[in-house]
Amino acid sequence: MQQDVSTARIGALKATFEFILPYKRQIVFALCALFFTAGITLSIGQGVRLLIDQGLATQSEHMLTRYVLIFLGLIVALALGTFTRYYWVTWLGERVVADIRRKVFDHLIELHPGFFESNRGLEIQSRLTADTTLLQSVIGSSVSVALRNIIMMIGGIIWLFITNAKLTAIVMISVPLVVSPILIFGRRVRGLSRRSQDKVADVGSYIGEVLGQIKTVHAYNHQKLDKQRFSEHVEDAFSVAKERIVQRAILVTVVIVLVLGAVGAMLWIGGLDVIQGRISGGELAAFVFYSVLVGAAVGSVSEVIGELQRAAGAAERIVELLQSKNEITAPQFGVKSLPELIPGNLSIRDVSFSYPARPDANAIDHLNLDVAPGETLALVGPSGAGKSTLFDLLLRFFDCKTGEIRLEGVDIRQLEPTDLRRCFALVSQTPALFFGSIEDNLRYGKPDATQEEIEAAAKAANAHDFIAALPQGYKTRLGDAGLGLSGGQKQRIAIARAILTDAPILLLDEATSALDAQSEYLVQQALERLMEGRTTLVIAHRLATVKNADRIAVLNHGRLEALGSHSELIRDSELYARLADLQFNTEWEEPVVE
Template identity: 70%
Template sequence: MSTDSEPPWQVARALLGFIRPYRRQVTYALLALMFTAAVTLSIGQGLRLIIDRGLVTGSAEGLAHHVLLFLLMVLLLATGTFARYYWVTWIGERVVADIRMRVFEHLISLHPGFFERNRSLEIQSRLTADTTLLQSVIGSSLSVALRNLLLLAGGIVWLFLTNARLSLLVLISVPLVVVPILYFGRRVRQLSRHSQDRVADVGAYVGEVLSQIKTVQAYNHQPIDRARFGDVVERAFAIAIRRTVQRGLLITAVILLVLGAVGLMIWVGGLDVVAGRISAGELAAFVFYSVIVGAAVGALSEVIGELQRAAGAAERLIELLAAHNEISAPSAHDRAALPARVLGAIALEEVRFSYPMRPELPAVDGLTLSVRPGETLALVGPSGAGKSTVFDLLLRFYDVNSGAIRLEGIDIRRLDPAQLRSCFALVSQHPVLFRGSIIDNLRYARPDANRDAVIAAARAAYAHDFIEALPAGYDTELGDTGSGLSGGQKQRLAIARALLADAPVLLLDEATSALDAQSERTVQQALDGLMRGRTTLVIAHRLATVQNADRIAVLDQGCLIAVGSHRELMISCPLYAKLARLQFETE
């Protein structure tokens, strides 16, 4: 992903796009903000009245009257603050929820090549840590910033209304405060982005190690991982300290300048009170507004640091939303539709393809191969021959560099990827299960399948018996990646899921590799029944499992070497004969 910083206006425009649908709630929040700011500024006049018409005049009745007025202002301020807090927090939570949904929806639609170039765990950190930071800023810091801007503007107006001469001192001090804010704020923003990147590195490293904890402990790798993690944490700490120093310098400068200016104003105003040019109440009101203005500037200088951090987080999320999906549905004009009944006729025509991370190394090189409807075609060959790549291309996880792949005579690039993939049921070499119940995992391909259909698929995959033996049966909760189940049990659940999908084309990538001999035999019988009348592509390293395929295609280094039956290839294809002889002699 790009590390270039987005222009601030672009970040703001993107965030406004998420806020715009909630204009009504934003209006409520702004009204509450303006109301509380107005009441806060009115308190200064309340203090002036208490002093000048209560304390100075010695009138107990006047004092009580103006104190009650002051308490009414406090009550209004508390009520307005509640409304402001509620609506601003609501907007923050709602907007961040929308951002999370938009980013997640975009991520799961991106082509797999994107996740080869970018670490999934770092992306996960962006979706969690960065959005949490945004929620804090939109739901709190932004409100504080707007409130203090209103107080700053209103305070300056009241300063001039109270005493124009003293207000000139304020005008002199404000630029002295704004300049360091602009200088340090830019540096804080840059360091905030780097800090968020380092935090993402921490999260990614933790996730990677913990997800492979058995391997870590099996090789006693903990000391090395501790040292590496320590380096990652220290880098994050160093960036955070640099950011903290810049923010600290900013706040220190603001405090010195603001409070110094307030002290100067109290001295000059005190001289005016002694000389009788202004009343004590006016001086109190003026000091109150001076403190309001100074506090507003100080709060803004501190909030700007949070806003800069949020800008860095927003940039990273915008990068994710801007990531281009290389695999997308064609336009309505170019889109083709599959026939109502897909038979499974597949053709690969002079297909050439290299993975984006290895463009100089062809994974498939000039492959031409056809599969007839209802045929079982086995793909065999040494590791790296391009067998699994063929499956990736059929499912359009990647587009071919040249040539074409056709389903029912239609170039798959003219099909909607969702419609194309609904024609395939995949059982991979490493079965993928998700956290949740067994029945939810089996329904992954058909969420609307009823329980009877699920059980029937599990029986056909010889998974029903071991599922029923579990404490909660089909409602048993699985851990991450199906932890707690054996490899063979996971594979049988994956086969049952493919059975339930009832797709016209089966893609079996070493589908029985994790099973023992007895389970393999029974599952193979179930697969034989499932494959009858369907187009099936089988990847197998164990040639004994594909001897009965209608045809066997031998691949090597992305090229098609030979096609034929087992008996024919034993005679005509030296590579196949060599692979078969090595395996059968070993067995």
């Protein structure tokens, strides 16, 4: 199992590396700056040695000034190299993460809607933000730090041997003693960091959920309980963070004691050598500089290893998204296409369908139904009868388990999904409006629509007057999900959008069920204009819509129970008569049994 996880993470890191490869020139710039700064840093040790031995020890002001200037020159070169390295490494991290985010989003938006019913939206959002941010930190910082410290460690060890082999042997013995606690406590800190991130994610999810439903929270006076629950989430996150802080504080304390203790031992041994004339003061200072450099590099590399492990996990989660299969696609061979203008002829033949979460319960069960071009067909039935599911199948959000749906005589599975969906305009019970201007929302189905076309569609939907009365008219910006508009106004904008799309088949999903009488009247007028000359399927509980339909299909448990006009069904269908009595306030009499 562990091997499978490691293999998956290695594969994820390879996939991430593929995003880096296109930027070879920037990688070369970053590596050149990296080697340059590492070389300059290592040279500073020799600058310190010369400053002490050739400047201070000789008691010459001229020599002191000369070597101080050399030292300052090294500092300036280091600063310029660090600027170049930081710029290109950070640029690379930001550029790669931007590419990853774009590719993941482009992939997700093409996936079938069923994918998002079985995967939490907040989790996907977290992968697109938190995980990619972690990758940006690693690519744009941690990897550079690791490479730089590896170079410094190798170069520092070489200079240690050149400076003093005896002291170097002492350093080599003390390094494992310093590194071991770093690795042990570092592992604990990394584990607690992951737990802390999970707890913080829980806090974020709870905030998003509560604030997203703030009206319901206030309506049920749920603030006190939500405060209590949020406090529990915050305290859980704090408890884990406190534990992480303690472990990290212990780690820092141990490292300071061990590292500075080792430096003290080296100063004592090296100091004796200086006193006895075996080495110079400058050599001892350079040796201490290189030993601290090597120790810091080893500790930094061990920290970065933990960051790389976390990045591997993040990369794995992102790659999982990229590898998610789109189950709704056109066939590999034999793709058919529809003419630009179609009359809107639908045929449903022996269709059965069950949702993936409930494979044994058919939402649609051996349904047969034909809809003629220009016909208005109303779908009625109790909750769970399969009305909305039928719309999902027509739009091919899901594929039927058995049977087939034909549009203009063509099985919709033989069509490109985009070619199929351009033939439909959907107006749902809860209109989907997006953050942005009213104009942007109206253009959603036809981005190249002119202002005259937009206003004509709004007038046909009885929406122009209230839009024109807004402070910025069609440029007025809406809040999330159309916040700031009434239910009737939202619905009329959705209808105007459908009118502007000008699709031959119209799907109305209880478009007036949640409106007051005045709004319903205006929306109904707009719908009647929209339905003219179009094949229309209506899910409705409103008597006016049902009575105006050419035919009414009564669905029950996914099956077609009855089909006919309103008057015919009142007479012939017991279920429809009962629904009419309960929902449409019509009189229903017990059928006469002869």
